Every structure is written in C-alpha cells, then in structure tokens.
Amino acid sequence: MVKLEHILLGLFAQRPWSGYDVKKWLSEDGKFFRSNADQSQIYRVLARMEASRWITHTVDPREKRPDAKVYLVTERGRSELLAWARTPYTPVARFQDPDFLVRFFFGGIVDAEALRTLVETELAARKDQVARFRGRDRTQHFASPIPEVDIRRARLLEELTHIRGMAEIDSWIAWLEEMLVSLDAAGVTSPPSP
Template identity: 40%
Template sequence: MKLEHLLLGVLAMHPRTGYDLKKYMDTHGRFLRSNTQMSQVYRSLATMERNGWALHELEPRPGATDAKRYFLTEEGATVFLDWLTGPYPPPSRHVDPELSARLAFAGFMSRDELILLLDTELDARAREVAKYRHRDRGLELTPVLPFDDELSDIVGEWAHNNGAAAMDAHIDSVATLRRELLDAPETMPRRPALGFAQPPGDA
C-alpha cells in the first residue's frame, strides 16, 4: 500500500486541498499510516497529477494565497479501485494497516468483495496460529555479555501470551464483522467523486 492509494481514496470521497488531505491523515488516517508529513502529501499529489490520476483547480481565498483543490480523474478512480478490490496479500503481521486501509474505504466495495477480503484475512491468520502458536520457542543461547536466563524467560513468555491474545482478538473481531456483513443488504458501491477540472491546454 502506497500513500497515493490512501490519498486517492480520500479524494474519491470528496475533492480536497493538500491541507485537507494532511488533516485527514492526522485524524481518520492516523492508524493507516504513521506520521505523514505535509511534504509527503504534496510529493504524492505531484506524482498523482503527473500520472493523470488527479487534477487541481485554484480556489480563490480573499486576503490569502489561492488554494489548490484536488480532484480524482477517471484514471485515478481506476487505479484506486484496482488496489482496493484487487488481490489482498495478507501482511506477515496482523497489526500492519493493509487490511484497515482497505476497510476504511469499504463504501466503494460490494458486500461480496468485503466478505472475500475478510475470508482471505481469516484464512491467513488461522494458518499462522496453527503453524506458530505451539512451536518450540526454545533458543540456543551462548551469550557473550552478562545475561539473565530467568528474566529473559519471563519476558519471552509474556510476549508470547500477549501476542497470542492480540491475534485471537483480531481474528474474533474480523469474524464478527464478517457475520454482520452477511446480514447487511447488498447495495451498489458508491461511485468515486470525480472532478471537473480540465488538464492544462484543454480549456
């Protein structure tokens, strides 16, 4: 998942300025990507415009510098939806935000697409639990520095149990969402909000 995918998704909901996008990443998107800088937002917007995924119009602001309001293009909508509904390779750590990022734009997906996404996640995590939950966690230790075996074992056991509980909670929450979706009505996904700005030279 790239920052561009997230920004395309936000623009798909509503045209926004660079400042608006940064504000979104600092609030709603703060768990989807860590510490997004303003410079990163503007670099991504420049890339998106070069690729034809977004356009901007100047928004007059009396007494202040005009703002650029960015819009999604048809090509940008295609790139966004290809990522959103395309193959989902579950990351090696369930806490990585790839799943949450796609779920953040669930309104652009069908119920069946969402259920398939959740099934992929649940299958991957079930296989991880089967493979790693009861693995041999012993380590061959020949420390070259002072080392407390007992203290290490206490912390290691805590980490294992804490991780197992977090994984179980994740699996349970995803399964709960899947059950809720089964009872939800099947509706047509929302169309992305496309802009009406014209490329330079087409005016």
C-alpha cells in the same frame, strides 16, 4: 504494503480534499493507515499523482490566508483506484500491517462478494497462523550472551510478549468474525450458500 497514493485516491473518491486536510486526516483518523507522512511528502505524492493525471486541482481562494489547492480524482485516478481495490488481497505476515485495514475501509468501492472475500481471506490467514505457530517450541537459547543480558528476565519478557501477541491476534480474529456477521446482518454481504 499499501501505497500512500491509493489511500489518497480512496479519500478523493469520496470528496475533494486540500493537501492540508489530507495531512490533518492522516494525523488523526488515518493514523492507523499511514504514519509519519509529513506535509512535504504529501505534496510530493500529490504532484506525482497530478503528473500521472490521477488527480487534478482547483484553487480555493482564502481570505487572509494562502489560497488552497483542492484535489479531485480524475477518471484515470478512478481507474487506478478500482484496479488496486480489485486486485486479489494477499495477507502479509504481520496482521498489524495496514494493507487489509485500508482495503476494508475503502471497501465501499468493491462489490459485496469481493468485500466478503477480503475479510474471509484475512480471517483464514490469521487462523492458519495461530494453528501453525501457537504450539511451537519457543524455548530461548542463549549462547555467549553479553554480560548485561539477564537470562531469567529475558525469558520472562519473551513469554509476556508472546502472551500479548496471542491476545492481539485472537482479538483480531474475533473482530474479523464479527465483521462478517455485521456485514451479513446489514445486507452488505451475504453468507456463502451451504
């Protein structure tokens, strides 16, 4: 699971941010990366990051409002961010987990080959999942269910859920394939040599 610290370091690598701006970004643009990060949690993480010397802050005086701490990444924070971004990516079982997407979003800090490898690794893992699980026996077995279980409805709902899951992973695979084509076309990455 991606750590909030790495998301924040990725943000601070791009520009200085206040804690309020971080909370606003996580609630809007970054909501697919990390949910349920409240203001107090963000400030606790920022304090830990500052104690670790990954970030520092300046004070931005505000008229008629409390002054704001504006956080900047330090050289030590830069090193931590790059070390995280350069670690080999290992796909998790659920493709909806944000680790890949966070790494992809901040992929501007790794070289072109590492970015392509990231996408190819995720794509291979999801294609493998489809190959291994798409045709499996999905028969539901009910043994002494509670009286409220409507078996016919439960089987239908399981099937509809499976159909939705297939559509989601197929869409994800198509998006990954499109990303490889787009990155190559933009000259960001290069296709592998034949």
